[in-house]
Amino acid sequence: MENTKLREQFIRDMKLKGFAEGTQKAYLSCVILFVKKYNRNPQELGETEIKEYLFQLSEEGRSKTYINQCYSGLRFLYETTLKRDWESYKIPRSKQKKRLPVALSQQEIYTLITETKNLKHKAIFSVMYSGGLRVKETTSLKADDIDSKQMRIYVSDGKGGKDRYTILSNTALKDLREYCKTYRITDSYLFKGRDSETPLSNRTVQSVFKQIKEKEGLDKRATVHSIRHSFATHMLESGVSIYHLQRLMGHTQVQTTSKYLHISNLSALQITSVQDKLFGSVKEL
Structure with a gap:
C-alpha cells in the first residue's frame, strides 16, 4: 500500500x-x-x-x-x-463451517491443573478455568484485577474492547497466592514475561499446554482455548443459566453462548425425553 x-x-x-x-x-x-x-x-x-x-x-x-x-x-x-x-x-462472503468447540472433561481439567508442577503455569491454567478466560485475558491480568473479598476477577479490555467481571474460585485463589508468594509478585502483571514490564506471551502458554496435553494423554483435538470451553460446558452442566453464563463469558449475543448446549452432558443437565415422561418410563419385561 x-x-x-x-x-x-x-x-x-x-x-x-x-x-x-x-x-x-x-x-x-x-x-x-x-x-x-x-x-x-x-x-x-x-x-x-x-x-x-x-x-x-x-x-x-x-x-x-x-x-x-x-x-x-x-x-x-x-x-x-x-x-x-x-x-x-454484491461480493459474497465465504461461508464457514460452524464447528462445535472442544471441551475437556472435568477429570481432564483436574489432571491438567494438578499435574502442572510449575507454579506459574499451574496458576495460569487454574485462573483460566476458574473464570472462563481467554489466553490473552489471562496473561493481561494485573494484581489489582483479583478481588479476593468478592471472589471475582476483573477482565479489562476483553474481546471487542469489553470489560467484565467473572468468577474467582477458592482453588484458583489458593494457587494464585502460592504462586505470588513464591515468585514475589506484588504489582503490575501477574504473569510476567522476560521482564517485569511485559506480560507472558500467549505463545508460551499455548506451548506449555501442548506439552502437558501430550504428556497426560488429554483430548488430542484440544487447544489451550479448550479450557475456556470447558468452563462454559461444566457451568451449564452444574445448572448455571445460559444468560448468566453469557455475562461471565463476555459474549455479546446469547447465540454464541448457546453452542455449549450442544456439547454438554445431557444427563448432567437432567434433560430427559418427553416420550419417557409421557409413557411413564415403562420398560419391557
Whole structure:
C-alpha cells in the first residue's frame, strides 16, 4: 500500500473503530497483498479485482477464515476509508463451517491443573478455568484485577474492547497466592514475561499446554482455548443459566453462548425425553 496518506487514513479509521491491534495488522496485511497483486492504487480498483482476488485465494487453498479476514479488511478499506458503496458490489462472503468447540472433561481439567508442577503455569491454567478466560485475558491480568473479598476477577479490555467481571474460585485463589508468594509478585502483571514490564506471551502458554496435553494423554483435538470451553460446558452442566453464563463469558449475543448446549452432558443437565415422561418410563419385561 504505497499511498502513504491512504495507508495512514486506513490505520486511523481502524483505530477509531476500536479494532484490536491484531485485527489492524491482519487487515493491513491483506490490503497490502491485494494492492501488490495489481500494482495499482486501491482507488483505481473495485468489484472486479476484489472478486478475482478472493477467488484466487480460494483456488490456492487458503482457509475460509483467512479469506473472510481479507474480505473484511477490503470491505473496511472501501466502505469506510474510501467511502464506496460496498453493498452495490454484491461480493459474497465465504461461508464457514460452524464447528462445535472442544471441551475437556472435568477429570481432564483436574489432571491438567494438578499435574502442572510449575507454579506459574499451574496458576495460569487454574485462573483460566476458574473464570472462563481467554489466553490473552489471562496473561493481561494485573494484581489489582483479583478481588479476593468478592471472589471475582476483573477482565479489562476483553474481546471487542469489553470489560467484565467473572468468577474467582477458592482453588484458583489458593494457587494464585502460592504462586505470588513464591515468585514475589506484588504489582503490575501477574504473569510476567522476560521482564517485569511485559506480560507472558500467549505463545508460551499455548506451548506449555501442548506439552502437558501430550504428556497426560488429554483430548488430542484440544487447544489451550479448550479450557475456556470447558468452563462454559461444566457451568451449564452444574445448572448455571445460559444468560448468566453469557455475562461471565463476555459474549455479546446469547447465540454464541448457546453452542455449549450442544456439547454438554445431557444427563448432567437432567434433560430427559418427553416420550419417557409421557409413557411413564415403562420398560419391557
